[in-house]
């Protein structure tokens with residue numbers, strides 16, 4: 031009898047035991063994150079970062095805002111990649127007025143609208159035309175449309191999948207040539223422990239086959255798991271001499287605008303109930319800032335590569351290495367997610383090699399609607 035293919039092995043859901051373990055991990059994070067992170071200072075002390083250029087997506091609110099502000103205040107050149115440039119300029123003005131430093135903050139603003147893959151391509155083309163080296167890309171922007179019905183992006187992809195995984199994946203790949211020009215260099219994905227309660231079916235990334243019922247929680251958690259799986263393969267495929275660290279981070283459960291779709295009354299009750307254990311955005315920015323600036327991180331990533339560990343580095347909200355979920359460490363499914371992601375964003379299977387060689391790449395954006403179940 032033929033052994034089951036990897037695509038057969040992709041699960042439609044977790045067993046009840048795995049589901050219980052996954053939720054225990056999420057609940058543990060919520061109730062014990064403060065205790066686990068008690069050794070950390072807030073704000074996280076950062077070294078002078080004058081030689082660092084960082085792109086931070088979604089930096090007009092919540093965790094991304096804190097990451098961008100603290101990097102800039104430590105001297106980094108920060109590029110705020112945002113959907114609302116006016117809001118970004120007004121934030122810069124405020125930070126500039128508040129900063130104790132005599133020098134002005136070194137911040138630029140560029141428009142990036144993740145529900146459009148075309149916007150991602152335009153962003154990377156504009157960035158590339160500047161010819162500047164890039165040290166750190168922080169894929170922070172994300173959505174969790176709690177309680178909302180299933181929606182699709184311009185290209186026809188489920189919106190959590192597009193904003194939280196597909197668009198950041200495309201951005202990461204297209205920025206590899208400028209990352210190669212920087213040193214140190216890394217890609218940081220602001221992920222979530224919620225990936226512990228999910229599975230990804232690479233043949234149904236859009237929840238359209240009817241095999242799995244869509245809910246906003248399923249959409250969000252699946253997109254975060256797909257991000258870890260894609261990052262695992264990117265980490266494995268990048269040649270070690272490229273020296274590009276791929277890191278996923280858990281920010282912790284924080285009070286931000288991520289719950290914007292939840293009715294105000296329920297949101298307020300939730301905040302009151304959980305306020306003793308929730309992080310604020312500054313506390314939740316520490317793991318990404320740590321991953322972006324700690325000198326041990328590139329060594330840790332190189333070590334994982336040597337050890338043949340099946341996942342990229344994953345940093346917890348207490349700034350310690352942690353293991354992603356068992357599902358996230360399945361390299362067979364991760365490879366399928368990698369391939370499907372490239373198909374969905376219009377890149378060929380050899381795009382990584384082409385991009386690393388610095389050659390021009392064609393991104394076919396003839397991404398016709400896929401709601402008929404093609405993906």
Ligand SMILES: NC(=O)c1ccc[n+]([C@@H]2O[C@H](COP(=O)([O-])OP(=O)(O)OC[C@H]3O[C@@H](n4cnc5c(N)ncnc54)[C@H](OP(=O)(O)O)[C@@H]3O)[C@@H](O)[C@H]2O)c1
Pocket residue numbers: 087088089090091092093094112113114142143144145169170171172173193220221222223280281282283284285286287288289
């Ligand atoms: N808060 C938590 O408890 C928690 C836990 C685990 C993981 N995370 C992750 O942390 C990251 C940051 O979330 P947050 O809590 O700081 O939430 P947030 O306050 O809602 O910030 C999200 C950021 O993403 C931007 N964004 C949303 N949709 C976008 C789009 N279509 N195109 C471009 N930018 C877009 C938002 O822009 P606007 O300012 O224009 O709205 C905002 O700046 C997300 O990836 C989230 O999944 C958060």
